[in-house]
Amino acid sequence: MDTAARPDWLAWTLAQDRTSRFTDSAGTRVHYAAWNADDIAKPALLFAHGFLGHSHWWDFIAPFFTGQHRVFALDFSGMGQSGHRASYSADCFVDDLAAVLRAIHVGGTPASTVIGHSFGGARLLQACVQIPQAIGHAIVLDSFATFPGDQPTPYTYSPAPAPTPDRETTLARFRLLPPQPCEPGLLEHVARHSLRRVDAGWTWCFDPALRQFRPDAIDPALLGRAEVPVDYVHAEDSAVVSAQRALRIAGALRRGRGPITMPRAGHHLMLDQPLALVGVLRALLAGQRPSALPD
DSSP states (O other), X not given: OOGGGSOHHHHHXXXXXXXXXEEEXXXXXXXXXXXXXXXXXXXXXXXEOOTTOOGGGGTTTGGGGTTTSEEEEEOOTTBTTSOOOSSOOHXXXXXXXXXXXXXXXXXXXXXXXXXXXXXXXXXXXXXXXHSGGGEEEEEEESOOBOOTTOOOXXXXXXXXXXXXXXXXXXXXXXXXXXXXXXXXXXXXXXXXXXXXXXXXXXXXXXXXXXXXXXXXXXXHHHHTTOOSOEEEEEETTOSSSOHHHHXXXXXXXXXXXXXXXXXXXXXXXXXXXXXXXXXXXXXXXXXXXXXXXXX
């Protein structure tokens, strides 16, 4: 999208000052973005992206929360600008969350609020059990959970494509998984930040080894063990989580609310309903459950 054609709200969000920081996660260099890290009197709010994503997925969401919070977004290891690991497990991504939460916490402020989408939400719920002292409030966005009796979900990736000699050729290959409509300009922004330069040309900004990693769904045993307050947000048109499964997930949470269902939202709800998502998150952060959302 031409910069001049961006809607005012999108132009404003992308114009906000965003800085990069790094911390150590069990020997791996983990990157996180900060919008207003110096506002140390405010509690911290951390955004966690989905599988093979990166912190730029939140660029047009995060700035709306700087009035009440210090706002951050991480890159999980092997993704975005974070370092790669020799091997990956669900626990290592919880280590990433823990490392960033330690880095952003300021003494005297409440434990951080964390918002996780999809894979990031599953790791967030795991963190609520493993490091509950670091998380004051969790908001999980359209994350999948398996339950006893479920059939295993087939999960395969196509072979990693070879790097291309020019950036635009690789950019043209960018696809959402699962596919869905998006607000104009948002997909392009995410795609342009999904590339990195290598010796052979341009490729994706995630470790190719992650193509062999099956991202874990939420372990249902965790749902009843999380002592942290959790809000579960469901995308009505999600190709990942059905309405029935969303009810089951939210109902299994020990200290949960939800599902709060966003009408007409696909799984990547920050891409097709960004302003509605901001409204839902603001209400949840204020301690209110939205009673109705606009179509």
